[in-house]
Amino acid sequence: MTVMYPDLTENTRSETDLLGSKPIPGDAYYGIHTLRAMENFEISNEKIGDCVEFVRGMVKTKKAAAMANGHLGTISQDIAAAIVRACDTLLASDRFYDQFPIDAFQGGAGTSVNMNTNEVIANIALEQMGHVKGDYQHINPNDHVNKSQSTNDAYPTGFRVALFERTNTVLSALTLLIEAFLAKSEEFSDVLKMGRTQLQDAVPMTLGQEFRAFGITLREEIKSIKRCQELLLEINLGATAIGTGLNTPAGYSELAIEKLAEITGHPFTPAEDLVEATSDCGAYVMLSSSLKRFAVKLSKICNDLRLLSSGPRTGLNEINLPEMQAGSSIMPAKVNPVIPEVVNQVAFKVCGNDLTVTMAAEAGQLQLNVMEPVIGQSLFESLSLLENACVTLKGKCIEGITANRQVCQDFVLNSIGIITYLNPFIGHHEGDIIGKICAETGKSVREVVLERGLLSPEQLDEIFSIENLMNPKYKAQRFAQVTSG
Numbered sequence: 459m460t461v462m463y464p465d466l467t468e469n470t471r472s473e474t475d476l477l478g479s480k481p482i483p484g485d486a487y488y489g490i491h492t493l494r495a496m497e498n499f500e501i502s503n504e505k506i507g508d509c510v511e512f513v514r515g516m517v518k519t520k521k522a523a524a525m526a527n528g529h530l531g532t533i534s535q536d537i538a539a540a541i542v543r544a545c546d547t548l549l550a551s552d553r554f555y556d557q558f559p560i561d562a563f564q565g566g567a568g569t570s571v572n573m574n575t576n577e578v579i580a581n582i583a584l585e586q587m588g589h590v591k592g593d594y595q596h597i598n599p600n601d602h603v604n605k606s607q608s609t610n611d612a613y614p615t616g617f618r619v620a621l622f623e624r625t626n627t628v629l630s631a632l633t634l635l636i637e638a639f640l641a642k643s644e645e646f647s648d649v650l651k652m653g654r655t656q657l658q659d660a661v662p663m664t665l666g667q668e669f670r671a672f673g674i675t676l677r678e679e680i681k682s683i684k685r686c687q688e689l690l691l692e693i694n695l696g697a698t699a700i701g702t703g704l705n706t707p708a709g710y711s712e713l714a715i716e717k718l719a720e721i722t723g724h725p726f727t728p729a730e731d732l733v734e735a736t737s738d739c740g741a742y743v744m745l746s747s748s749l750k751r752f753a754v755k756l757s758k759i760c761n762d763l764r765l766l767s768s769g770p771r772t773g774l775n776e777i778n779l780p781e782m783q784a785g786s787s788i789m790p791a792k793v794n795p796v797i798p799e800v801v802n803q804v805a806f807k808v809c810g811n812d813l814t815v816t817m818a819a820e821a822g823q824l825q826l827n828v829m830e831p832v833i834g835q836s837l838f839e840s841l842s843l844l845e846n847a848c849v850t851l852k853g854k855c856i857e858g859i860t861a862n863r864q865v866c867q868d869f870v871l872n873s874i875g876i877i878t879y880l881n882p883f884i885g886h887h888e889g890d891i892i893g894k895i896c897a898e899t900g901k902s903v904r905e906v907v908l909e910r911g912l913l914s915p916e917q918l919d920e921i922f923s924i925e926n927l928m929n930p931k932y933k934a935q936r937f938a939q940v941t942s943g
Contacts, residue, residue, distance in 0.1 A: 471592045487557040487591065489577035489599060495570035499561040506571055507558035509838050514549060515620030516575040519612050519695065520603055521545035522718035527605045530707045537602050544583035554578060562835040567828040568613035575616075576603040606706045606714070608698040610736055610826055615695040615718070617834055621745065622690045622724055624841045629680055631848035632752070636680075638856040639673030642666075650928055651776055651866035652873050659875035662927040665776070665861050672759050679752040686748045689741035692729045693718075700825040701733030737826055739819035742833050746815035749808055749840045756847065757805035760798035763855070767795055776866050780858035797855040804847040811836035870927060877903050879921055884912050 470481040473490035480490050507513060521542055528538025548554050557578045560570050576599035581591040583603075589596050597603070604612070647666035654660050695718065696711020698704045703711060711728055719726045729735030769775035785794035814836045818829035827833075870876065874896045877889045884892075884907075892906045899906075904922065907913050913921075920926065 471590070473592055482592065484591070487554060487578045487581040488559070488574055489581070489592065491570065491573035491599075492560060492577055495560045495564060495566075495574065499564040499570070501561045501563040504562040504835065505558065506560045506562060506574065507555040509562070509620070509834075510552075510555060511620040511624045512571075512616065512834065512838065513555060513558050513575070515618070515623070516571065516612070516616035517545050517548050517579065518619055518721050519616040519718065520575060520579055521549075522695070522714050522721055523605065523607055523612070524603070525717040526710055526714035529713060530710060532707055532710075533602055533605050537597060540583040540587055540597055541579060541603055543586060544579045547582055547586070548579065554582070562831065564831050565828070567609060567826060568617075568830055569609040571616075571831075572604070572607075572609040572613050573599060575612075576600065579603050606696070606698070606710050608704075610699055611694045611697040611732075614736075614830065615693045617830065618690045618693055618741070619718070619722055619724070619726075621742075621837060621841075622687055623722070624838065625683060625687055625690075625745070628841050628845045628848070629683060631845045631852075632676060632680060632683075635848040635852045635856070636673045636676050638852045639669050639676070642856060642859060643670035643673060646861050648928070649861045649863050649866055650870050650924055652869040652875060659873045661875055661878050662870045662873075664928055665866060668762075672762075675755055676752075676759075679748070679755060682748045682751060683745070686741065686745040689744055691724065691726050692735065692741075693726050694729050694732050694735035696728070697732035697736045701731070701736040703732065733825065737822055737824070739822060739827050739830070739833060742815055742830075742837060743819045746812045746833075746837060746840065749837075749844060750812040752844060753805035753808035753840075756844075756851075757802050760801045760805075760851070763798045763859075764795045774865075774869075776862055776869070778860045778862065779855055782854060797851060801847045801851050804843045807843060808840045811840045867924075871922075872902065874903060876922060876927070879927070880907065880913070883917070883921070888912065 469484050471484055472479050473482050473493075474480075475490045475494070477494070480493055482489060482493060524533070524538045524541035524545070527533045528535050528542075533541075558571075558574055560574055564570050580594065580597045580599040580603050583597045584591060584593055587596060643666045645666070646669055647664055649665035650662055651665050651668070652659055652661075653663040653668075693715060694701065695714050696703055696706055698706060711732070715726050715728050763777070763779065766774055766776045767779045779795050779797070781793045782796050783793075785792040785796075815833050818833045818836075819827065821827065821829045874893050877893050877896075880892075880903075881889055892903060892910070892912075895901065895906050896903055904918055907918060908915065
């Protein structure tokens with residue numbers, strides 16, 4: 459084994475790898491592999507340390523590996539304990555996240571992230587043991603922290619741990635948003651309004667029914683995302699390079715995954731086939747697709763909110779959104795639906811990220827997909843955007859929505875669409891005739907029906923009562939009684 463002894467000056471230390479030596483900042487917990495990645499991948503402003511869940515997922519993976527290796531004797535109990543202690547220190551504090559400075563966009567299939575994690579853990583352990591950083595003869599990033607591992611199993615395992623836990627926070631935000639919609643549904647349960655299909659008058663409904671539909675359609679996304687979470691629980695830790703388990707002792711994979719489940723509290727299980735699991739990105743595609751579906755539904759709801767609140771004088775003006783900011787630099791008194799608008803834009807970005815994940819997953823070759831870094835960047839970005847969108851939409855829009863009750867009711871009573879309620883009494887053809895007359899003359903349905911002598915005022919009062927318009931089952935029961943009599 460080649461031992462890399464530190465060559466310390468006042469502000470730097472020297473570390474050596476396959477390509478030569480490099481000065482490392484003396485206070486840095488990362489090492490030469492991380493430094494080279496920093497130099498090679500100056501692509502974006504997003505750093506691995508910005509994604510706290512990912513760093514924590516990698517550290518939990520390393521802790522599980524150290525516990526398994528210590529138990530199986532592939533590293534000494536003292537070294538295993540030192541690695542575990544360093545992992546616990548990192549997990550208990552936020553002071554080390556700046557030690558993960560690698561760009562989120564990187565080549566190498568995640569090797570830079572894996573080595574960054576190995577180096578930081580090794581140097582924390584060295585410091586806790588009373589050694590200087592970089593004195594890797596005591597604890598080595600490769601030979602000890604990375605024992606029985608390859609980037610190709612440690613990286614996707616840490617990735618899946620992070621995705622599973624990050625998805626839980628999104629589900630929590632989504633649940634609160636759903637509750638806000640359902641609360642508004644109760645509040646608006648007695649607000650009669652006109653339903654519309656193809657932007658044309660359809661039949662009456664309540665504003666409460668409309669908001670309940672918003673909540674229920676989003677509730678379906680919880681089920682969809684949870685199904686994807688189940689796929690993330692199947693991991694390839696112990697697969698090493700290509701899934702054959704090279705350089706791992708017997709029982710390591712099962713034990714390491716058992717330890718990871720204990721550490722995280724999540725029921726991770728070994729993949730059925732480690733070769734397949736090492737090359738497959740299907741779970742990421744499924745999760746991304748589910749997030750896209752969620753985003754599409756969220757965007758459609760925001761489209762509806764913008765349309766329902768349009769006006770106030772020349773639009774639908776059925777609801778009022780909270781006024782958040784002045785809307786124009788030239789038009790006085792204009793207020794725009796800025797919260798639904800920003801959520802629309804989040805949805806567009808999530809849909810774009812889904813395409814990125816799709817292309818990256820397809821780009822895998824043979825036993826490995828080297829594009830996982832951009833898959834990770836895309837998924838973590840989508841999850842973060844969707845969580846923030848849910849929180850923003852709930853707190854700055856949905857909870858403050860009010861109904862313009864009279865506007866909603868006037869639309870119903872002046873609509874030609876309510877003629878549909880007369881179908882059981884006058885027939886569809888007669889309804890067409892009445893509707894055409896109303897459209898041409900501007901008269902109400904009630905006026906034309908009375909003029910043609912089709913029903914009495916009392917019958918129309920009954921059919922067009924608020925009770926009947928809000929509860930069509932009442933109408934159906936009444937008609938059944940009339941016809942049977």
